[in-house]
Amino acid sequence: MRRRAGLGPLMPDLGHAWCDRLNFRSRAFADIQYAGENRPGISSEARDMSQFQPDGWHTVTPRIIVRDPENLITFIKQVFYGRGEFRPGLPAEIRIGDSVVMISDGGSLREPAPAFLYVYVEDADSTYSRAIAANAVSIEEPADMPYGDRRATVKDQWGNTWQIATHKHDP
Numbered sequence: 001m002r003r004r005a006g007l008g009p010l011m012p013d014l015g016h017a018w019c020d021r022l023n024f025r026s027r028a029f030a031d032i033q034y035a036g037e038n039r040p041g042i043s044s045e046a047r048d049m050s051q052f053q054p055d056g057w058h059t060v061t062p063r064i065i066v067r068d069p070e071n072l073i074t075f076i077k078q079v080f081y082g083r084g085e086f087r088p089g090l091p092a093e094i095r096i097g098d099s100v101v102m103i104s105d106g107g108s109l110r111e112p113a114p115a116f117l118y119v120y121v122e123d124a125d126s127t128y129s130r131a132i133a134a135n136a137v138s139i140e141e142p143a144d145m146p147y148g149d150r151r152a153t154v155k156d157q158w159g160n161t162w163q164i165a166t167h168k169h170d171p
Contacts (some may be wrong), residue, residue, distance in 0.1 A: 003004050006099050012041065013161075015020040015044050018157060020049075023165070025029050027059075027116040029035070033114060056100070057100055058100070060115075060130065061099075061100055061102060062101050062115055062117060063091065063101070063103070063104070063113075064101060064104075064111050064113065064114065064115045064158075064160060065100070065103075065105065065106040065111070065112050065113045066103070066105065066112050066158040066159075066160075067105060067112055067158075068158065069086060069092060069103045069104055070086040072103055072156070072158050072160075073085075073092055073094055073103055075134050075136075075156055075157075075158075076094055076096065077132045078130060078133075078134050079127060079131045079136070080096045080097075080119060080121065080127065081096075081163075082094045082095060082096050082101075088109075089162050090104070091103065091144070096119060097119075097120065099120075101123070103119070108109075112158075112159070114158060114159035114160045115160045115161070116159070116160070116161040116163075117160065117161070117162055117163070118163045118165060119162060119163065119164055119165070120165055120166065120167060121164055121165070121166060122166065123166060124142050124150045124152055124164050124165055124166040125142045125149060125150070125152070126144055127152075127164045128141070128142050128152035128154065128164050131154045131156075131162065132154065134156075135156075136154035136155060136156045136162070137155045137156055138152075138156075138158075139153040139154060139155055139161065140152055140153040140154075140156055142164075144168070145165075146170055146171060147171050148167055148169045148170050148171050149165040149166065149168065150165065150166045150168055151163055151164065151165040152165075154166045159163045
């Protein structure tokens, strides 16, 4: 037994067998995760298991809880050309580009929970201008980043931070 870096208590030295098992698990997870892509060697049962999320949704979906969801939705529509409607008593499903953001007041079960979101848009400068016109506060004006994005950052009146970016090139 010896201590492996970052793994806490003593663990047996499993050598390559440990790596082989980890690699097998990673491949098995990938097969289930991407089962709907008709990859060779994937059973129809595995493909059926891929319907664990609604069509058009990503695996991770942000949910923003605010005291005034209707006006946050209006802000998102103005700034990011979001699509969707306020639904009293239900979380709104607002589409920004190819992503869904859920927005609600949390009912009486949840406290407000602002978000920090990185949003890719066609034109970071014009989106930033719309955010400022919609009463967001500027944190960073649009600037070119060393990793190839043109990015700006604003904070809306509900406490959400929005990094607005357009990918210009790979570094």
